[in-house]
Amino acid sequence: MKEKALKNMKEVIKDIRRRTKHIFNLEGKTRILISRLNGRDIKFFTRYMALVILIFLSISFRMLAQDEKPNIIFILTDDQRWDALGFAGNKLIQTPEMDRLASEAAYFQNAFVTTPICAASRASILTGMYERTHGYTFGQGEIKQSYIDLSYPMLLKKSGYFTGFFGKFGVDYKGFDQLFDVGESYDRNGGFKDRRGYFSKMIDKDTVHLTRYTGQKAIDFIRESPKEKPFMLSLSFSAPHAHDPAEKQYFWSHEFDTMYQDLVIPEPLIKEDLYFKALPEYVQIGENRTRWYWRFDTPEKYQNSVKGYYRMISEVDSEIGKIRKALEENNLAKNTVIILMGDNGYFLGERQLAGKWLMYENSLRVPLIIFDPRNRIHKKVEEIALNIDVPSTIFDFAGITIPIAWQGRSLAPVLKGKNPLRDRSEFITEHLWEVDIIASSEGLRTTRWKYFRYRNDLKHEELYDLKNDPQEINNLAENQIYRKKLVEMRSKFDLMAKDLESKKLQ
Numbered sequence: 001m002k003e004k005a006l007k008n009m010k011e012v013i014k015d016i017r018r019r020t021k022h023i024f025n026l027e028g029k030t031r032i033l034i035s036r037l038n039g040r041d042i043k044f045f046t047r048y049m050a051l052v053i054l055i056f057l058s059i060s061f062r063m064l065a066q067d068e069k070p071n072i073i074f075i076l077t078d079d080q081r082w083d084a085l086g087f088a089g090n091k092l093i094q095t096p097e098m099d100r101l102a103s104e105a106a107y108f109q110n111a112f113v114t115t116p117i118c119a120a121s122r123a124s125i126l127t128g129m130y131e132r133t134h135g136y137t138f139g140q141g142e143i144k145q146s147y148i149d150l151s152y153p154m155l156l157k158k159s160g161y162f163t164g165f166f167g168k169f170g171v172d173y174k175g176f177d178q179l180f181d182v183g184e185s186y187d188r189n190g191g192f193k194d195r196r197g198y199f200s201k202m203i204d205k206d207t208v209h210l211t212r213y214t215g216q217k218a219i220d221f222i223r224e225s226p227k228e229k230p231f232m233l234s235l236s237f238s239a240p241h242a243h244d245p246a247e248k249q250y251f252w253s254h255e256f257d258t259m260y261q262d263l264v265i266p267e268p269l270i271k272e273d274l275y276f277k278a279l280p281e282y283v284q285i286g287e288n289r290t291r292w293y294w295r296f297d298t299p300e301k302y303q304n305s306v307k308g309y310y311r312m313i314s315e316v317d318s319e320i321g322k323i324r325k326a327l328e329e330n331n332l333a334k335n336t337v338i339i340l341m342g343d344n345g346y347f348l349g350e351r352q353l354a355g356k357w358l359m360y361e362n363s364l365r366v367p368l369i370i371f372d373p374r375n376r377i378h379k380k381v382e383e384i385a386l387n388i389d390v391p392s393t394i395f396d397f398a399g400i401t402i403p404i405a406w407q408g409r410s411l412a413p414v415l416k417g418k419n420p421l422r423d424r425s426e427f428i429t430e431h432l433w434e435v436d437i438i439a440s441s442e443g444l445r446t447t448r449w450k451y452f453r454y455r456n457d458l459k460h461e462e463l464y465d466l467k468n469d470p471q472e473i474n475n476l477a478e479n480q481i482y483r484k485k486l487v488e489m490r491s492k493f494d495l496m497a498k499d500l501e502s503k504k505l506q
């Protein structure tokens, strides 16, 4: 190929020389003999000069573009499990915008959270640290200032980016207003035990669904952000989180009412009694079961709940479409990176459970898409990506030094065809909140194996070979054949947990 290109180039140069030998007087002082040019020569000369100028301009613009920092939008959904996404192979859910984004992006098919609960997962995304280190979850008061000082919004604001946040911040911190240039922290309105939980915000004089409200906030931000600075916008949709106190649980805007209405949602996998009975008693009577009664304990309730959950995701999807349109209209689409992730997974009736919190794949796996319009690729990444990778990825795109204290890695090189995850073979996963209704648990997940245990009942351990048992139904912890693997996983977990514990800040 190279020889052929070189040959072609030589031919072109020869041709230029031949055609221009009487245009330039090469023997004496170089000058153009205008009088001797004929029409064909002028056409030819103009065409080549135009080409040279075009190449020059294209190189210059490219150099400029490389210097220009991208805008970044990080979209976090609440409780969207990894397969509640068309691109993940779900044939029922309608997520055309997320699918379109994924089709030109890096799609991480093995993305996980290091802690499957809203508060702790969000704190991990903010700080780039495992829960074991930052120590923040529900019921513990405010997150410590030392972690906020190292959080991505705090450092990004000092770096020249114009920053914004709209939606569920989900971490208790009084100084929210100082963390972003513009922002509003809100979630479902707990004061209402019905649909008003999701319909308490207004645009002009209309009460709208929170998803519409957050979408509009994003569009306004895009229109109004100062043109001389790059921006970083964090959007945290409350959807598709159920409005827990309401009988109907899931709420969406009127225009999504008929979506999925004629569909029959297939029954959940491993819904049989034996899988439920295999759980420790404290899980059988815990919050995962309580919420199963709220959402899935009759076939009718199951159909309504899953369709409601899907409608809420489809509504977020349609707002993503509007946001991308706003980027186009404001001439920002070509330089705006979009990251989409879920904050934790979700049980939709598997094991006769609902909610998240447990160490099963249902809780841990989330959707993750990274779209960079400057490097449109179609890449499915198999390696393990984590929620704690998000801030490092944002900083890498922004060209800012990544703090040493952060425990994730940048996923941005994937967009340039590199593989920064090749040597990541495992991660710790944990839910450290000590609360009566949810059993605290911790474990280690490798590319093939998973080990976990309940922290107040250390003798109960579970070990799964995910390659041969992706549903996690054959617990090998008591099987002598796997004794060595169990000890190896347990020791590795203990070592990694101790290391993360030692990294706590004051």
Ligand SMILES: [Ca+2]
Pocket: 078, 079, 117, 118, 241, 343, 344
């Ligand atoms: Ca959540």
